[in-house]
Amino acid sequence: MLMCKGLAEIASDYIDDELTGRQNLSVKMHLMMCRHCRTFIGNLRASTDLLKVHSSGRGNEELIRKIDERVAEALSARKSEGGVLE
Incomplete structure (x- = not known):
């Protein structure tokens, strides 16, 4: 079962339609x-x-990576604080 942290780690690939069928x-x-x-x-x-x-039609890859990392950190912090994450 995919957990919130795992989803955050692959969210960009999901949005870009780069996941396997199973993922x-x-x-x-x-x-x-x-x-x-x-x-x-x-x-x-x-x-x-x-x-x-x-x-120019493409997102700045480094900026997107940093945003992804910050979101993953925020989700992890929320979970460790007792926030409701599944």
């Missing part, structure tokens, strides 16, 4: 059960789209 199914099942991760994926998609609109 994609695992993400979709997790998103059906976890509203926090649905919000996270929605925000990540919006951020990625915004970067694409305001750049």
Whole structure:
């Protein structure tokens, strides 16, 4: 079963449609059960789209990687603080 931290680690690949069929199914099942991760994926998609609109059509890969890392850290911190993450 995919956990929130695992989803955060592969979220960019999910949005870019670069996951295997099994990984994609695992993400979709997790998103059906976890509203926090649905919000996270929605925000990540919006951020990625915004970067694409305001750049040469491609997101700055380093910036996107840093954003992904910060989001993963925030999810991990929230979980360790007793936040509700599945």
